[in-house]
Amino acid sequence: MKRIMITGACGQIGTELTAKLREIYGQDNVLATDLRRPEEGSRVLEGPFEELDVTDAEKMDRIAEAFKADTIMHMAALLSATAEKNPVFAWNLNMGGLLNALEVARKHNMQFFTPSSIGAFGPNTPKDDTPQTTIQRPTTMYGVNKVSGELLCDYYFHRFGVDTRGVRFPGLISHVKEPGGGTTDYAVEIYFKAVREGKYTSYIDKGTFMDMMFMDDAIDAIIKLMEAPADKLEDRNAFNVTAMSIDPEMVAASIRKEIPDFELDYDVDPVRQAIAESWPNSIDASEAKRQWGFDPKFDLDTMTKEMLSAIREKENK
Numbered sequence: 001m002k003r004i005m006i007t008g009a010c011g012q013i014g015t016e017l018t019a020k021l022r023e024i025y026g027q028d029n030v031l032a033t034d035l036r037r038p039e040e041g042s043r044v045l046e047g048p049f050e051e052l053d054v055t056d057a058e059k060m061d062r063i064a065e066a067f068k069a070d071t072i073m074h075m076a077a078l079l080s081a082t083a084e085k086n087p088v089f090a091w092n093l094n095m096g097g098l099l100n101a102l103e104v105a106r107k108h109n110m111q112f113f114t115p116s117s118i119g120a121f122g123p124n125t126p127k128d129d130t131p132q133t134t135i136q137r138p139t140t141m142y143g144v145n146k147v148s149g150e151l152l153c154d155y156y157f158h159r160f161g162v163d164t165r166g167v168r169f170p171g172l173i174s175h176v177k178e179p180g181g182g183t184t185d186y187a188v189e190i191y192f193k194a195v196r197e198g199k200y201t202s203y204i205d206k207g208t209f210m211d212m213m214f215m216d217d218a219i220d221a222i223i224k225l226m227e228a229p230a231d232k233l234e235d236r237n238a239f240n241v242t243a244m245s246i247d248p249e250m251v252a253a254s255i256r257k258e259i260p261d262f263e264l265d266y267d268v269d270p271v272r273q274a275i276a277e278s279w280p281n282s283i284d285a286s287e288a289k290r291q292w293g294f295d296p297k298f299d300l301d302t303m304t305k306e307m308l309s310a311i312r313e314k315e316n317k
């Protein structure tokens, strides 16, 4: 990776990924793109930026060529809960954008990354210690997009030799840019509400376990996988990665170590609860560890400390 173009650079992952890649590879060697230009003062504007709708294949190609990118990181996507509200739009954006980005990578011989998700699993997938290779019959549009995307990326590798790489992210927890429209978002909101109000009403029920990971570990995983020697990789896409399997009660207990009177109650949203229940409780990340040294640093308590102190600083509390 020397010249990197990112789509969805203003999203939850893209914002931090752009900053980290610029730190490592040089400010001018990382081109951020997103549907809309962010507000002045956004860190994404500290280096090159272009407005790009990922369904515009011609513009994506033109921008990549002009920038002389050797790598494309395709992060633009609609998350699970939003995708359920408008499934046809989700299909067109998630699949259309991915196909366009893969075509750009094929034409210009670029290395390629895009994230899949725990959403690529479904209700008849084994729930605990879910293996990387297993039954995938997701029941959400987002999940259907993610499985199709995994297959498409493998196809571009086998059929055209494009150096595609990808992971299945769990819920990602971060304080720089809040996520939007995901099922795992509660695990971010809970920290913001803990600092702002000392209490949180969860739309995900107690006892509902999902995999999660702190954003710093997610960004490190992307870079590690992209820099891994190709001959070490037996798989290319759809690596399970995770740092913890947690439910709302566990997050609350961890927050109470810092904010003892933190209160948690529930007002369960049936749509997002059903999505959560269709996903695994805990996935097995051993292949990522074995093949390219995936090694997350944050557990629940260290992440909680980091989240609370960063949010307090941001909000002057």
Ligand code: SER
Residues within 6 Å of the ligand: 079, 080, 081, 116, 117, 118, 119, 142, 169, 170, 171, 172, 181, 182, 183, 184, 185
């Ligand atoms: N965080 C995502 C979501 O909840 C899962 O990939 O939609």
